[in-house]
Amino acid sequence: GTMTIREIMAAAPVMPVIVLDRVEDAVPLARALCAGGIRVLEVTLRTEAALAAVAAIAAEVDEAIVGVGTVTRPEQFAAARAAGARFAVTPGLTPTLAAAARASGLPLLPGVMTPSEAIAAREQGFDALKLFPAEQAGGMGMLKALYGPLPDLLFCPTGGISAATAASFLALPNVGCVGGSWLVPKEAVRAGDWAAISTLARQAAALR
Ligand code: 3PG
Numbered sequence: 001g002t003m004t005i006r007e008i009m010a011a012a013p014v015m016p017v018i019v020l021d022r023v024e025d026a027v028p029l030a031r032a033l034c035a036g037g038i039r040v041l042e043v044t045l046r047t048e049a050a051l052a053a054v055a056a057i058a059a060e061v062d063e064a065i066v067g068v069g070t071v072t073r074p075e076q077f078a079a080a081r082a083a084g085a086r087f088a089v090t091p092g093l094t095p096t097l098a099a100a101a102r103a104s105g106l107p108l109l110p111g112v113m114t115p116s117e118a119i120a121a122r123e124q125g126f127d128a129l130k131l132f133p134a135e136q137a138g139g140m141g142m143l144k145a146l147y148g149p150l151p152d153l154l155f156c157p158t159g160g161i162s163a164a165t166a167a168s169f170l171a172l173p174n175v176g177c178v179g180g181s182w183l184v185p186k187e188a189v190r191a192g193d194w195a196a197i198s199t200l201a202r203q204a205a206a207l208r
Helices: 005-010 023-035 050-060 075-083 095-104 115-123 139-147 166-170 186-191 194-205
Strands: 014-018 040-044 065-069 128-131 154-157 178-180
Touching (some): 005 154, 014 194, 023 040, 023 050, 023 194, 050 065, 050 075, 075 095, 128 139, 166 178
Parallel strands (some): 014 040, 014 178, 040 065, 128 154
């Protein structure tokens, strides 16, 4: 069934930001991450292979909850839904993107970077938001500052977060999960070192 964004954020402490150049890496990568306890997977629409990768994971890796990231154009929501995505992530939010997400039926984790953007997103019905780019936006200090006036908003900070800093972010009351690419090193994918990726996933899953 359909999961809400808050349920998706609660499913794992870290949402891996995945960039796939080869479709054939999608299923073994998803299996490696799931084996380590990381089941929510954000496949970014930055490569030609992305939608086919989403489709392969949706078809072959039952335990994975696969979504799409880097959605910046309204037509991408329906295409992602058709490929089997279960949620979408955007680096920012516009009324056009909000309407297209709603029309597609895909739950959306929209990106914001300022208080005004967070309030605008809430006015459009979103109370679980991605803080992007998180470090550049002020990182932990920004999240603490947002918690005062906007304590009802839950964030997935993404951008510049590492294995070393993730736990501190996760300890904040308004952080549901964090996003990051460190679980999926390009060299490990290229080498097919799925065991290394499972180890990184296991460490990330243990952060909460
Ligand atoms: C990205 O834009 O690729 C994501 O924000 C991930 O950022 P990171 O590589 O700093 O984790």
